[in-house]
Amino acid sequence: MNSRRWYYFLPLAGMAFGVWYVKSAFADVIYSDYIRLVNSYLPDVWNPEKFFVGDIFTRIPLNYLARIINTAVFDYRIRFDQGLGILSMGLGAMLIVSYCIKKNIGVWWYLCLMAMMFSLNKWEMMINGSGWIHFFAFVGFYYHYLALERLWTGQEKKGDHGKCLWLPWVLTLAVAGPYCAIYTVTLLLVYGFKLAEGRVKERDVAARYVCYSVSAVIPLLLYIWSNAQVAEEYHGMTDIPIMEQLGTDPGYMVRFFVKSFASMVIGKEPAENLLVGNLPYMVLGLMVIGMYILALWLQIRCRLYRETVFPMILIVSGGLNHVLIWYSRWGFLQEQYGMSSRYALQFQIGIFGIILTFALAGRKLERDRSPALRRTVSVAAAAGLAVLVAGNVYTTLEEVKKAPARKEVCLRRQEMARNFENLTDEDLRWNFEFRTYNPESGKAVRNALEILKKNKWNVFRE
Numbered sequence: 001m002n003s004r005r006w007y008y009f010l011p012l013a014g015m016a017f018g019v020w021y022v023k024s025a026f027a028d029v030i031y032s033d034y035i036r037l038v039n040s041y042l043p044d045v046w047n048p049e050k051f052f053v054g055d056i057f058t059r060i061p062l063n064y065l066a067r068i069i070n071t072a073v074f075d076y077r078i079r080f081d082q083g084l085g086i087l088s089m090g091l092g093a094m095l096i097v098s099y100c101i102k103k104n105i106g107v108w109w110y111l112c113l114m115a116m117m118f119s120l121n122k123w124e125m126m127i128n129g130s131g132w133i134h135f136f137a138f139v140g141f142y143y144h145y146l147a148l149e150r151l152w153t154g155q156e157k158k159g160d161h162g163k164c165l166w167l168p169w170v171l172t173l174a175v176a177g178p179y180c181a182i183y184t185v186t187l188l189l190v191y192g193f194k195l196a197e198g199r200v201k202e203r204d205v206a207a208r209y210v211c212y213s214v215s216a217v218i219p220l221l222l223y224i225w226s227n228a229q230v231a232e233e234y235h236g237m238t239d240i241p242i243m244e245q246l247g248t249d250p251g252y253m254v255r256f257f258v259k260s261f262a263s264m265v266i267g268k269e270p271a272e273n274l275l276v277g278n279l280p281y282m283v284l285g286l287m288v289i290g291m292y293i294l295a296l297w298l299q300i301r302c303r304l305y306r307e308t309v310f311p312m313i314l315i316v317s318g319g320l321n322h323v324l325i326w327y328s329r330w331g332f333l334q335e336q337y338g339m340s341s342r343y344a345l346q347f348q349i350g351i352f353g354i355i356l357t358f359a360l361a362g363r364k365l366e367r368d369r370s371p372a373l374r375r376t377v378s379v380a381a382a383a384g385l386a387v388l389v390a391g392n393v394y395t396t397l398e399e400v401k402k403a404p405a406r407k408e409v410c411l412r413r414q415e416m417a418r419n420f421e422n423l424t425d426e427d428l429r430w431n432f433e434f435r436t437y438n439p440e441s442g443k444a445v446r447n448a449l450e451i452l453k454k455n456k457w458n459v460f461r462e
Contacts, residue, residue: 004101007110011093014118018086018126025403026127027410028078029417029459030448033130035434035441037067038076038448043455045071054229057222060133060177076457081129088135089126093117095142096352099149099310109359112385116351119392120399121267124341127406134345137179140171141317141349148190149310161208165215172219179346182324184220186317188213190309237331245330252335257326258285260338264347265391268339270398278335284391291384292319292350295357298377302364304357311356318350355385417459420449 030038041050045068053059066084074080093114100110125131147163150156168187172180191213195206238245246253255278262271262285275281295315299305305312325338325346358381365374416423416431425442428434428449435441453460 004104004110007097007101008094010110010114011090011097011117014093014114015086015090017118018089019083021120021123021400021403022079022082022086022126024400025123025406026078026082027407027414029410029414030078030452031410031413031432032128032434034078034128035432035445035448037130038451039444041067042071042076042448042451042457055226057173057226058177058230061174062136063133066132071455071457075461076452076455077461078129078458081132082126085126085129085132085135088132088139089117091139092135092142095139095146099146099356103308103356103360105356105359109355112355112389113352115389115392116348116355119344119348120396121263121344121348121392122341123267123399125345131342131345133175133177134179137171137176137183138345138349140167140175141179141183143167144171144187145310145313148187148313149308152194152309153307164212168216169219172216172223180220180223182317182320182346184216185320186313187216189316190313191216193305238333240331242327242330252333253326253330255282255335256330256338257322258282258289259335260322260325260343260347261285261288263339263341263344264288264351265388267341267344267395267399268336269402270395271339272336273398274394284387287384287387288351291354291381291388294377294380294384295354298357298361302361304360304364308360311353311360314349314353315357316353318347318353321346321349351388358385414459417449417452420446 041064044050045064051061051064066081070076070080096113096117097110099105100113105113120126125134144163144167147157147160147167150160151164168184172184176183191209194209259281262281265284265288266274271281292315295311299312299315321343322338325343329337362378362381365377413431416427420428423431425440425446427442428445429439429442430436432445434445452458456462
């Protein structure tokens with residue numbers, strides 16, 4: 001085990017790469033969702049009336065603390081949030097590395113994991129600092145899943161039982177935001193599988209898993225209640241019912257779903273420049289779906305889930321995230337919408353589970369009596385991962401090339417922000433990328449910039 005301690009080096013290098021990238025691709029200035037955040041919470045970040053509201057849990061309470069620190073210490077700089085996001089990404093990688101070391105995962109598989117973890121297929125989440133909390137949410141998820149892994153395998157550490165009881169409350173109500181749905185459903189499926197499989201024979205152990213389930217459901221119900229307090233707002237989605245859309249254009253629904261899997265091979269923008277027509281997208285998407293199926297088959301064939309449940313949890317979570325994005329985002333009527341880089345963080349968790357399954361199953365198959373089966377599975381897994389890694393390396397290289405151009409846009413936006421009084425609302429709406437579907441959003445941009453200027457924050461810092 002000690003011989004693989006060097007595995008911890010790559011997450012550190014990955015964080016350094018992330019810092020370099022955001023410095024190369026971004027100049028500190030608010031835009032997009034930051035317009036809403038400034039108008040909603042600034043300048044009085046200590047005001048309890050802005051905190052204790054009906055939809056408090058949907059606003060992700062931990063963000064309030066980060067916002068207080070950012071305004072009090074850093075004059076509301078986006079860099080602060082970006083730094084939290086990169087740190088969280090590194091912490092998530094460290095947790096996965098700890099599992100790799102414990103399970104003696106080979107170098108090839110480990111390198112594939114790190115290539116996916118620090119791929120710039122997540123460039124939008126890395127640049128838009130307001131998404132830092134989502135990176136941190138996955139740190140919490142991995143931490144919980146690893147505690148559950150130890151309980152599952154009989155290697156319980158002190159406090160693991162308590163973690164499975166209180167972590168859902170903290171993560172669902174203070175950290176996860178909308179990601180809590182898949183997190184909770186994944187936990188319930190795992191707990192249900194544990195009970196249904198018949199391996200829990202002692203009543204006290206069965207009762208323990210029932211308690212875990214209750215501790216996962218109650219905070220989700222509280223989140224759903226809180227979400228019901230949110231005022232409905234138009235987001236540019238169609239009002240056509242999903243069943244009507246399925247009946248009139250089922251091909252669109254299928255392509256939307258399959259293309260979301262293709263995004264794990266190649267980012268949306270590089271794909272649009274490289275791929276022509278629907279066929280390449282469908283081939284790549286179906287390949288990734290095939291990897292999911294192969295990994296699940298290996299889990300059953302090799303009984304991996306009896307020895308370690310962590311990879312299975314990741315696979316289930318990744319697959320459910322694809323379903324969630326398909327169900328909640330098809331209404332934009334854009335086939336490539338599910339390929340957006342903002343969803344890569346949710347989708348990649350499934351890829352991590354697939355890679356770990358391939359690594360662990362490979363050892364099992366070495367003892368399999370069918371050489372043909374071993375070769376077939378090995379070739380299929382190696383080919384799929386080779387395409388996956390190559391696509392992510394290409395995506396990362398393309399994004400590195402685009403970084404100077406993205407920073408140039410930010411620099412122009414900085415100048416526009418400092419000169420906003422002389423610009424029209426229409427100019428502000430489009431150049432600050434805030435709800436461009438709403439003709440009135442330019443006023444919101446102007447109001448946010450007025451707040452920052454009055455308090456000498458962000459681009460108006462002295």
